Every structure is written in C-alpha cells, then in structure tokens.
Amino acid sequence: GVVVSDVDAAGAARVADEIATAGGRAVAATADATSKKDLKALVATARAEFGPVDLFCANAGAAFGTGVHASDEQWQKSWEINVLQHVHAAQAVLPSMLARGEGYLLLTASAAGLLGTPGDAPYSVTKHAAVGLAEWLAITYRPRGIRVSALCPLGVRTALLEPGIAAGHPAALAIAAAAPLLEPEDVAEAVVHGLGKEEFLILPHESVRESFARKAGAVDAWIDEMAVGG
Structure with a gap:
C-alpha cells in the first residue's frame, strides 16, 4: 500500500484516488514535511494502515530564485524544506x-545538489546539503540493512519550475535550457529503475551524469564552463 502525503490535502487525496482507481491500495494524509510531529504521525499512519514502512520518499522542495543576498526568511525556508525535512x-x-534490519530511504534532491544552479544560491546550497545527508545516511546505515538513494533530476514539469519559466526568471530559464524538461512520469520510471538497482545516485537526465563526471575530473574547467557570463 501507499500513503500519499502533502501539505495540500486535496492534492494528496487526488493522487491516492488515482492509485486506487488503477487497482492499488492508497490512503491520503496531510502533513507538513518540515514538522517533526507531522512526520512521526505520518509514519504511525503508514504502519497502522499497511504495516512496516519499506520505502520512505521525501519529496518536498522549495526554490526562490534568489542569490546570496536572499532574505533571511528565504534562506531559513530553503534550509527547513530542502534539508531538515x-x-x-x-x-x-x-x-x-x-529494528527490522531493512528499509529504503529515497531523498529527492536535485542536479543542483551536484552541479549548482546559477541564479539561485539558497536552492543550490541546500540541495548540496541534501545530497551530503543522503551520502552520510548511506555510509552510516548500509551495514545495518538500510538502503539510501538520492534523486537528482534537472528540469521537470512541475509546479516548482513551470511558473518560473513562464515568468522568465533567469534561474528557471537556465534549468530549462540545460536539458529537455522531463514529465513527472519519466522521473518516476527512472526512480523505479534506480531503486531496483539500488543506485545511490538516481539521475533521470543522462547529461547530469556526464557533467558530474566532468566536474570531478577538472573542477576548475567546470567552474569556467558554468560561470555566469563566462
């Protein structure tokens, strides 16, 4: 069974209904991903409805399209949503x-957590932190049966990105220009494939893998390539 959770109760219910219509078992739950209390209650709901949690997908994200001079509130919100969740x-x-000796954590980060995002400092910094946390979890808990993956796509057609593209925001336009935008269904297929192979980095855009390898091999040249106006 699947527990679909969102701060948007109607949205969570809609997705749960779609799963049920397709023949699956799903319930909807309302939760704020930045709330410890809500997430503990969410796990309790999942265990009560379906038993032990086999896979937890942490998907919340926020972007403001601001630079290093972003407001304190934007930095704090980015940290709470993109990392602390x-x-x-x-x-x-x-x-x-x-306690069971098994389980899977999927942390949705971003290609920005591997390669940076020109024009959006809080997003880039906090997504790097999310990848770092996923790496730490994988190293620490793999010997105890816990598997961890970090999902790092480039542009995806979601409500997080599309309004910025429509408004002509530089950071959003840069993401859209970096690689073809994927549909959420494309990313879901990549996730299923990556989880099946127990890959740490799940990269729906092959260009991210290539750029990440290029960065690792020649970081100064990569910075020159990425530099705004370079």
Missing part, C-alpha cells in the same frame, strides 16, 4: 527500519 523523515522512520 529529510532529517526529520530519517528520525521518524529509521528506528523501525533499523
């Missing part, structure tokens, strides 16, 4: 997974 999710679900 993953911390709280791990705190909520890991104890039961560790």
Whole structure:
C-alpha cells in the first residue's frame, strides 16, 4: 500500500484516488514535511494502515530564485524544506527500519545538489546539503540493512519550475535550457529503475551524469564552463 502525503490535502487525496482507481491500495494524509510531529504521525499512519514502512520518499522542495543576498526568511525556508525535512523523515522512520534490519530511504534532491544552479544560491546550497545527508545516511546505515538513494533530476514539469519559466526568471530559464524538461512520469520510471538497482545516485537526465563526471575530473574547467557570463 501507499500513503500519499502533502501539505495540500486535496492534492494528496487526488493522487491516492488515482492509485486506487488503477487497482492499488492508497490512503491520503496531510502533513507538513518540515514538522517533526507531522512526520512521526505520518509514519504511525503508514504502519497502522499497511504495516512496516519499506520505502520512505521525501519529496518536498522549495526554490526562490534568489542569490546570496536572499532574505533571511528565504534562506531559513530553503534550509527547513530542502534539508531538515529529510532529517526529520530519517528520525521518524529509521528506528523501525533499523529494528527490522531493512528499509529504503529515497531523498529527492536535485542536479543542483551536484552541479549548482546559477541564479539561485539558497536552492543550490541546500540541495548540496541534501545530497551530503543522503551520502552520510548511506555510509552510516548500509551495514545495518538500510538502503539510501538520492534523486537528482534537472528540469521537470512541475509546479516548482513551470511558473518560473513562464515568468522568465533567469534561474528557471537556465534549468530549462540545460536539458529537455522531463514529465513527472519519466522521473518516476527512472526512480523505479534506480531503486531496483539500488543506485545511490538516481539521475533521470543522462547529461547530469556526464557533467558530474566532468566536474570531478577538472573542477576548475567546470567552474569556467558554468560561470555566469563566462
């Protein structure tokens, strides 16, 4: 079974209904991904409805399209949504997974967590932190049966990106120009494939893998390539 959770109760219910219509088992739950209390309650709901949690997908994200001079509120929100939600999710679900000796955590980060995002400092910084957390979790808990993957796509046609493209925001336009935008269904297929292979980095855009390898091999040249106006 699937527990679909969102701060948007109607949206969560709609997705749960779609799963049920397709023949699956799903329930909807309302939760704020930045709330420890909500995430603990979410895990309790999942266990009550379907038993032990096999896979927890932490998907919340926020972007403001601002630079280093972003407001303190934007920096704080970016940290809470893009990083601490993953911390709280791990705190909520890991104890039961560790007790069973198995479980899977999927942290949705971004290609920005590997390659940076010109024009959006809070997003780039916090997505790097999310990848770092996923790496730490993988190293720390793999010996105890816990698998961890970090999902790092480029542009995807979602409500997080499309308004910025429509408004002509430089950061959003840069993402759209970097590689073809994927549909959410394309990313879902990549996730299923990556989870099946237990890949740490799930990269729906092949160009991200190539750029990440290029960065690792010649970081100064890569910075020159990425530099705004370079």
